Amino acid sequence: MPPSEDRAQAHTLEAFAAAILIVAGLTFALQATAVTPLSASTSNQHLENQQRAVADDLLETSAANGDLEDALLRWDPVNETFTDGRSPSYFTAGGPPNAFGEALNATFGERRIAFNVHIRHGSDNGDETTLVDMGSPSDNAVTATRTVVLTDDANLTAPGHGNTTLRALSNGSEPGEFYAADAAVGAIYDRMEVRIVVWQL
Structure with a gap:
């Protein structure tokens, strides 16, 4: 397989991994409890x-x-x-x-x-x-x-x-x-x- 194809596959995998991290981060942020002035503290x-x-x-x-x-x-x-x-x-x-x-x-x-x-x-x-x-x-x-x-x-x-x-x-x-x-x-x-x-x- 030519080196250019290897690089293309590596970039695709990196992009996919980054997308998964972004989605996971957003999911965590949405599920986290919002802190408001009336929150217990x-x-x-x-x-x-x-x-x-x-x-x-x-x-x-x-x-x-x-x-x-x-x-x-x-x-x-x-x-x-x-x-x-x-x-x-x-x-x-x-x-x-x-x-x-x-x-x-x-x-x-x-x-x-x-x-x-x-x-x-x-x-x-x-x-x-x-x-x-x-x-x-x-x-x-x-x-x-x-x-x-x-x-x-x-x-x-x-x-x-x-x-x-x-x-x-x-x-x-x-x-x-x-x-x-x-x-x-x-x-x-x-x-x-x-x-x-x-x-x-």
């Missing part, structure tokens, strides 16, 4: 831990200075809403217009972190009322909780209802209803669990 885990710690600190501080209790009591019993008679009965664009809401907005909203706030109450905290709903949390959402004890003589903080106590609503001496029923014996009205869920937008 050490940095994302660190960010989630940081957000959880911030949410815990916010709840602790707000509970200590009374802002959290004030937010739980910002209820219009006649219209049965947190939002001064507007619909829906919860906030969707940020925190409520009080010190707790301002803390939520400053801590999370200004950093493009969405948050939901839910209040669990009743027997074994089996019932839930929404205070803030900014949407569906992502898979990377984190949660922080805090228990707040409301007493029978606690006054509502909603505009126009500041002289209404939980006891007065419970025994029917004031019109309307609180979102949580009196679930405790004695001077305690209920032990409410406040749950914050936060996630990066």
Whole structure:
């Protein structure tokens, strides 16, 4: 066989081998998992831990200075809403217009972190009322909780209802209803669990 034919066959085999390598590389690349900003990683885990710690600190501080209790009591019993008679009965664009809401907005909203706030109450905290709903949390959402004890003589903080106590609503001496029923014996009205869920937008 002439040397030119040998070289031609060698070039053909090299081209064939190169094509196989290219196809194999593309197949591997397509099957590989894409890395996105929301993929699990050490940095994302660190960010989630940081957000959880911030949410815990916010709840602790707000509970200590009374802002959290004030937010739980910002209820219009006649219209049965947190939002001064507007619909829906919860906030969707940020925190409520009080010190707790301002803390939520400053801590999370200004950093493009969405948050939901839910209040669990009743027997074994089996019932839930929404205070803030900014949407569906992502898979990377984190949660922080805090228990707040409301007493029978606690006054509502909603505009126009500041002289209404939980006891007065419970025994029917004031019109309307609180979102949580009196679930405790004695001077305690209920032990409410406040749950914050936060996630990066």
